[in-house]
Amino acid sequence: MQQPIIEIKNANIYQGDSLVLKEVNLTIREGEFVYLVGRTGTGKSSLLKTLYGDLLLTEGEAVVAEYQLKNMHWKQVPYLRRKLGVVFQDFRLLTDRNVANNLRFVLKATGWTDKKLIDDKVTQVLEQVGLQHKANKMPYEMSGGEQQRVDIARALLNSPKLILADEPTGNLDPVTTDEIMNLLLSIAKESNAAIVMATHDYAVVKKYPARLIKTEGGRVVDNATIDNL
Numbered sequence: 001m002q003q004p005i006i007e008i009k010n011a012n013i014y015q016g017d018s019l020v021l022k023e024v025n026l027t028i029r030e031g032e033f034v035y036l037v038g039r040t041g042t043g044k045s046s047l048l049k050t051l052y053g054d055l056l057l058t059e060g061e062a063v064v065a066e067y068q069l070k071n072m073h074w075k076q077v078p079y080l081r082r083k084l085g086v087v088f089q090d091f092r093l094l095t096d097r098n099v100a101n102n103l104r105f106v107l108k109a110t111g112w113t114d115k116k117l118i119d120d121k122v123t124q125v126l127e128q129v130g131l132q133h134k135a136n137k138m139p140y141e142m143s144g145g146e147q148q149r150v151d152i153a154r155a156l157l158n159s160p161k162l163i164l165a166d167e168p169t170g171n172l173d174p175v176t177t178d179e180i181m182n183l184l185l186s187i188a189k190e191s192n193a194a195i196v197m198a199t200h201d202y203a204v205v206k207k208y209p210a211r212l213i214k215t216e217g218g219r220v221v222d223n224a225t226i227d228n229l
């Protein structure tokens with residue numbers, strides 16, 4: 001059996017003083033593809049934020065990529081983030097520089113210094129997402145689907161074993177959504193990375209069935225199949 005990359009035990013997740021999710025128990029293993037669904041405001045983003053260290057865990061236990069999250073010191077958070085890839089709905093590319101420089105910027109910010117290694121890595125992740133020919137394009141010269149691919153390339157830079165994606169197809173048309181889904185599923189398989197993807201898109205969940213966890217009534221429900229939706 002694959003190694004757990006996320007292990008949460010009896011965690012309570014708060015936003016300010018209010019308890020958003022209680023008694024969360026969840027194990028996700030390397031190479032797994034998992035949907036995170038649930039109605040607006042039920043805590044999907046809060047769970048993802050906890051996993052990438054944006055929301056401090058104070059009750060219960062959680063280990064993500066071998067980092068203990070409970071009461072984690074803020075100085076530790078950048079080290080946790082280097083072990084993860086995070087993909088957002090709105091891409092969040094730097095608009096003042098081209099694709100390759102967006103990727104170089106992240107590598108330098110995460111401690112890479114060797115120019116040749118940086119360039120090789122940028123080429124590698126762009127090939128992984130099928131955009132090697134767009135390295136010199138500015139973000140505004142690219143379609144939404146291409147920008148989302150760059151965002152995924154950026155998430156792959158530090159070879160993460162866990163990718164957290166917050167509605168990565170939320171702004172895309174159905175054909176482009178298919179391309180991005182196929183890309184994410186192939187990354188899970190080929191890189192043996194776990195992917196946790198928050199989505200509201202039930203058409204996607206039906207078309208690409210996978211393990212499904214749901215935020216509902218202040219809890220995380222692990223359905224394992226889509227039959228209970």
Ligand SMILES: Nc1ncnc2c1ncn2[C@@H]1O[C@H](COP(=O)(O)OP(=O)(O)OP(=O)(O)O)[C@@H](O)[C@H]1O
Pocket residue numbers: 015016020038039040041042043044045046047215
């Ligand atoms: N920064 C914050 N401060 C205080 N409360 C917050 C904050 N962010 C979210 N909340 C509250 O926490 C609860 C869960 O919000 P969260 O964003 O995790 O839900 P969600 O399921 O991701 O929703 P959506 O699908 O709309 O993104 C909501 O009641 C929300 O109002």
